[in-house]
Amino acid sequence: MSSIAILIWVINVTLDTVGHVALKFAAVSDSEESTELARWKFMLGSFPLWVGIICFCLEFVVWLAFLSVLSLSQGVLLGAINMVSIVIAGRLVFKEKLDRMRLLGMALITVGVIFVGIYA
Numbered sequence: 001m002s003s004i005a006i007l008i009w010v011i012n013v014t015l016d017t018v019g020h021v022a023l024k025f026a027a028v029s030d031s032e033e034s035t036e037l038a039r040w041k042f043m044l045g046s047f048p049l050w051v052g053i054i055c056f057c058l059e060f061v062v063w064l065a066f067l068s069v070l071s072l073s074q075g076v077l078l079g080a081i082n083m084v085s086i087v088i089a090g091r092l093v094f095k096e097k098l099d100r101m102r103l104l105g106m107a108l109i110t111v112g113v114i115f116v117g118i119y120a
Contacts, residue, residue, distance in 0.1 A: 008065050017089050
C-alpha cells in the first residue's frame with residue numbers, strides 16, 4: 001500500500017472515530033428539558049453534534065480519495081478497522097465495558113485488516 005493510501009486511511013479512521021464519539025457526546029448530553037422535542041432542540045444546538053456532522057462530511061470526501069487509490073474490496077476491508085477504533089474510543093472516553101466476545105471480534109478484525117494491508 002502506498003504512503004498516500006496509508007495517510008488517507010489514517011485520516012479516514014480518525015474522522016470516523018471522532019465523528020462517532022462527538023455524536024455520542026451529543027446524544028448523552030444532560031439537558032434538563034422535559035419533553036423529547038425539547039431534548040432534540042437542545043441537542044441540535046450542541047457543539048458535539050455539529051463536530052460529528054462535520055467529521056462525517058469530511059470523512060465522505062476522504063473516503064472518495066481513499067477509494068481512488070485502492071480497489072473497493074481492499075478499501076472496504078481496510079475500513080473495517082474503524083469499528084475497532086470506535087470501540088476503543090468508547091472504552092476510553094465513555095468507560096464502556098468490553099467483554100470477551102467484543103475483544104475476540106476486535107482481534108479478528110485487526111488480524112484481517114493486517115492481512116489485507118500486507119497484500120494491498
